Amino acid sequence: MYFILEIAFSSPKNYIANLIRAYGEQKQIEVDVLQTTDKIIMTFNKEDEKLETFLLGLEDILPASLFLGKGKHYFSDNKPALMPVSKSNLPVNIAPCPTCQKEMFDVSSRRYYYPFTSCNYCGSQHQFLTKYPYERLHTTMKFLVPCEACKNELNLNALRKDYPLISCIECGIGLRMLDKESEHMALNKGDYRKLFEVAGRAIASGKTLLMKTMHGYRKFFNPNNSDIKHIGLSTLLMARAEGFNTHLMMVEQEFNALLSIERPLLRVATKSDEVKALYGSSVLVKYPDDGLTMLLAKEVVTSGLDYIAYIECDGNEEADFLVDFDMPINTQKDTKVFINQDTKLFVSGERILYPTEVQSNKDRVTVAHDLACVKIDNKSIVDSLGVFDSVDTQELYVLEGEDFEGGHSNEHRFEQYKASMMSVLAEHHKVGQKAIGVHFDGSLHFLYYNGKNVIDAVPPIPFESDNLWDKISTLREGSDRLVENYQKAYPEVWERLDNLKGDMDIFEVTAITLGLEDESFEGISAEALSFLGKGGLQIDTRVKDNRFDNYAFLTSIMSYQLGDVENNFMCYSIYESFGDYIGEIVPQLCDKVGSNIVVLTGETFANQSLYGRIQRTLGQKNPLMNQNFPIGKENAVYGALYL
Ligand SMILES: [Zn+2]
Ligand SMILES: [Zn+2]
Structure with missing residues (x-):
């Protein structure tokens, strides 16, 4: 007799199902995890004494996701036999999962206030990819040598088993903060913490902060206390979830989407007088979506603010403070989501959805808007043009007006x-x-x-x-x-x-x-x-x-x-x-x-x-x-x- 737990899941993305598998391994429970086109099905032995603890723990390690829906459970004599979706190992670009977040805020961990904390199933991975296949040698992290503790984790931590991007404060990416006179390099836990503390306070007191985040440079500021022009065109960054209901008018689905680990952009109606005065009737909203923005938000809340704002910009933007790091990263265009009752549409962007694997039996490469679909090891992958090497293909399809020279004899414009x-x-x-x-x-x-x-x-x-x-x-x-x-x-x-x-x-x-x-x-x-x-x-x-x-x-x-x-x-x-x-x-x-x-x-x-x-x-x-x-x-x- 089996105990079967099904959760609706409306995406071919594998990170949630894979996380459940890893967690099962960590808890040493026998669980079959099957992902189909619309759900994730977990099959357990009904008599397994670890079942209850596993299910309770699952609630803590599973992130909220745009794709997760309702769950149900039942008993059955047979294991479900359904067509699984294909499993792929593609780098994600989402927020840190609950376990990684916990580490970032645990003073005893090696990753206390370390903004690049991530695991196989979360965080900023795609940013480091230089080409396929996705392994450390093909990322900009290849020059960083993992410390002993990190190396051990590659075997012992189920969530970071063979994780290509493993790092910690000891062996990872250094951060520095600069103002007009001085520069501070963060070298240990205390420094990392201090850096974000100073940054959060500076913003609260009306200063501007230019920060290299995993989504590119962002200029952060307190919209109620700064002389920034065109505030209406900035994105509202809600620093604490409790602020949502005070300042914005949202339905439950919008709230869930903003807090999901995918952290999309969403336009919502304003509610509080102060946010109305800043943005008018509606505003583009974001909940902290990468390690850097998340740690900054934490300190902003400590300084007494519910929200700040940011604009996307480049590294030359004028600001009072700069937080920077040397590792080159590739950023993706952020993704906007549209919600109407139970319908959820991805409006535009690359992040969250790409890279993705698609089915194709043609020997064809397609190119549009700096994205390409290319066959690698017989799998068709859609991703940014820059991460692909040149390949042999029978035909090339390029979007009309796209600035791309394929030089292929069988090239079509569409x-x-x-x-x-x-x-x-x-x-x-x-x-x-x-x-x-x-x-x-x-x-x-x-x-x-x-x-x-x-x-x-x-x-x-x-x-x-x-x-x-x-x-x-x-x-x-x-x-x-x-x-x-x-x-x-x-x-x-x-x-x-x-x-x-x-x-x-x-x-x-x-x-x-x-x-x-x-x-x-x-x-x-x-x-x-x-x-x-x-x-x-x-x-x-x-x-x-x-x-x-x-x-x-x-x-x-x-x-x-x-x-x-x-x-x-x-x-x-x-x-x-x-x-x-x-x-x-x-x-x-x-x-x-x-x-x-x-x-x-x-x-x-x-x-x-x-x-x-x-x-x-x-x-x-x-x-x-x-x-x-x-x-x-x-x-x-x-x-x-x-x-
Ligand atoms: Zn994680
Ligand atoms: Zn390390």
């Missing part, structure tokens, strides 16, 4: 929207079946996949932002009057719009029109988030042949502006109107081609009002989106395998 649509179809095993797609990434494309090729069925009308007023005033009768009125009411905006360059997208221009601080699609999205009403404002999206008309759209916004409609209501309505438009066109296309498969791709869909509206208008068609890849442009490297 369009973003085509690869994006294929990435969704491939994830949902629909390659070869007819489908309708909507690709919305600043501009809006309606696509048709005939089972072989992706066709741009209703392409967007090109938008040129120069000579804007000429285009608007001739749109329809009476438009010239609107232009006149607008010039009187908003002379400054009028002036700016009169001098735009030709290559701006419609969302940038809309944000300028509305006078938003963040002049981008993100700015409009952020503004829309604060609208709590019901909607109902109809923004004109088209004039002729049923296609989206950028100029009609802007004209409509301007006339509402003249009618004193609030910005957040307008931004909300913009997305709602897009939702209605998409909801009207897609069923027509479906009927026309006789398919009920609908695919949505593009970052613009990561918006509460648009997403909500699409669920309402297209919900019956059950539109498919990326699950294990970003819905944004970074899905192309995968989709191109299916072109």
